[in-house]
Amino acid sequence: MAATRVLVLNSGSSSVKYQLIDMREARGRRRLAVGLVERIGEQTSRLRHTPRDGGTRETTGVIADHDAALKAVAAELARDGLGLDSPDLAAIGHRVVHGGMSFTEPTVIDDTVLAEIERLIPVAPLHNPANLIGIRTARALRPDLPQVAVFDTAFHTTMPESAARYALDTETADAHRIRRYGFHGTSHAYVSRATAQLLGRAPEDVNLIVLHLGNGASASAVRAGRCVDTSMGLTPLEGLVMGTRSGDLDPAVIFHLMRVGGMSADEIDTLLNKKSGLIGLCGDNDMREILRRRGEGDERAKLAFDIYIHRLKKYIGAYYAVLGHVDAVAFTAGVGENAAEVRAAAVAGLEELGLAVDAGRNAVRGDEPRLISPEGSRVAVAVVPTDEEWEIATQTYALVGKDG
Ligand SMILES: Nc1ncnc2c1ncn2[C@@H]1O[C@H](COP(=O)(O)OP(=O)(O)O)[C@@H](O)[C@H]1O
Ligand SMILES: CC(=O)OP(=O)(O)O
Numbered sequence: 001m002a003a004t005r006v007l008v009l010n011s012g013s014s015s016v017k018y019q020l021i022d023m024r025e026a027r028g029r030r031r032l033a034v035g036l037v038e039r040i041g042e043q044t045s046r047l048r049h050t051p052r053d054g055g056t057r058e059t060t061g062v063i064a065d066h067d068a069a070l071k072a073v074a075a076e077l078a079r080d081g082l083g084l085d086s087p088d089l090a091a092i093g094h095r096v097v098h099g100g101m102s103f104t105e106p107t108v109i110d111d112t113v114l115a116e117i118e119r120l121i122p123v124a125p126l127h128n129p130a131n132l133i134g135i136r137t138a139r140a141l142r143p144d145l146p147q148v149a150v151f152d153t154a155f156h157t158t159m160p161e162s163a164a165r166y167a168l169d170t171e172t173a174d175a176h177r178i179r180r181y182g183f184h185g186t187s188h189a190y191v192s193r194a195t196a197q198l199l200g201r202a203p204e205d206v207n208l209i210v211l212h213l214g215n216g217a218s219a220s221a222v223r224a225g226r227c228v229d230t231s232m233g234l235t236p237l238e239g240l241v242m243g244t245r246s247g248d249l250d251p252a253v254i255f256h257l258m259r260v261g262g263m264s265a266d267e268i269d270t271l272l273n274k275k276s277g278l279i280g281l282c283g284d285n286d287m288r289e290i291l292r293r294r295g296e297g298d299e300r301a302k303l304a305f306d307i308y309i310h311r312l313k314k315y316i317g318a319y320y321a322v323l324g325h326v327d328a329v330a331f332t333a334g335v336g337e338n339a340a341e342v343r344a345a346a347v348a349g350l351e352e353l354g355l356a357v358d359a360g361r362n363a364v365r366g367d368e369p370r371l372i373s374p375e376g377s378r379v380a381v382a383v384v385p386t387d388e389e390w391e392i393a394t395q396t397y398a399l400v401g402k403d404g
């Protein structure tokens with residue numbers, strides 16, 4: 001019998017999300033187990049594991065690093081008879097955040113691929129190291145199994161040079177491979193297709209603005225199924241205001257902090273990646289908490305929200321102009337899928353562009369793609385839940401399941 005299961009690992013800077021998926025099962029049954037390890041490296045790490053046919057199990061305690069996290073995940077899977085030693089496992093699919101210019105497709109991992117992911121650490125310092133540990137640990141546990149890397153950058157490689165190049169000295173930029181790469185591509189690709197489907201049209205027939213608003217956040221302009229611009233750049237720091245990242249700022253802020261503030265490059269890196277964005281503005285990076293505080297009249301939370309929305313609105317306007325014609329704006333990821341107030345505020349005042357949100361539709365919660373614009377709107381506004389893990393599993397299986 002062919003092996004039909006794929007284990008997907010999405011290793012973040014301090015977390016690992018995972019799913020064991022059976023590619024041949026019906027939609028509602030295919031997730032055999034899902035889980036999340038949080039706060040890796042802290043005193044209060046937590047593993048939450050939910051097998052399809054059983055309740056959620058939660059373990060707390062110190063999980064020192066990503067290697068330990070993955071071994072704990074393997075042990076949880078084994079408790080449900082879904083261990084990594086199973087002959088039903090066809091492959092392990094890894095989300096890899098930065099693939100540079102080298103990878104435009106899902107790729108079976110060998111030593112050369114590993115070396116390239118390692119070389120790209122300086123341009124994805126929060127993400128690629130965690131991705132590498134995930135790959136190495138998984139390889140050690142199942143050396144015989146194909147491991148596939150699915151890159152966040154891949155979907156964005158279609159961007160024209162006019163969008164991908166910074167206005168930097170060309171030789172310097174080329175020598176250091178400095179350009180806009182873009183991230184969250186697996187999500188932008190999945191959501192683009194799902195949005196076209198929601199509209200009842202082919203992906204090649206629609207122009208979309210996709211807003212992936214999670215802890216990290218990015219916007220993309222998608223013309224006829226291909227990315228033509230995106231808000232993240234050389235690294236996942238550029239663009240929208242995020243949970244802990246600043247997004248866009250004047251690059252001179254950095255020299256100023258060095259020369260006048262006496263900060264080192266590493267200190268500024270930490271400041272911009274981990275202590276800025278929503279958490280830097282108001283002390284919270286969780287949008288739920290910010291909405292609650294704002295509802296109670298907290299001024300700092302209100303300002304953080306306003307700055308977040310202002311930036312989002314600027315990108316909607318910019319990508320509207322880039323595309324010339326927009327069929328739909330799609331909101332996705334933790335904030336985009338859940339925060340009705342964010343969606344309403346982001347399109348408020350854009351009626352002249354044909355954009356509006358119907359309050360009743362916007363208030364509906366659910367896991368399915370849905371329209372939230374009023375009937376007959378010129379531009380559809382939609383909530384389209386992302387599914388990076390399913391997309392990674394599909395791409396992984398397509399690559400290795402051929403002779404399986
Ligand atoms: N009900 C909700 N209302 C508002 N924001 C929410 C809600 N649920 C989750 N979020 C936001 O989603 C964020 C996480 O999104 P997610 O896409 O899971 O991010 P990541 O993959 O980067 O960890 C949280 O930081 C939180 O702010
Ligand atoms: C690339 C990126 O920002 O990813 P995440 O949102 O998972 O941090």
Ligand SMILES: [Mg+2]
Nearest residue numbers: 214215216333
């Ligand atoms: Mg995410």
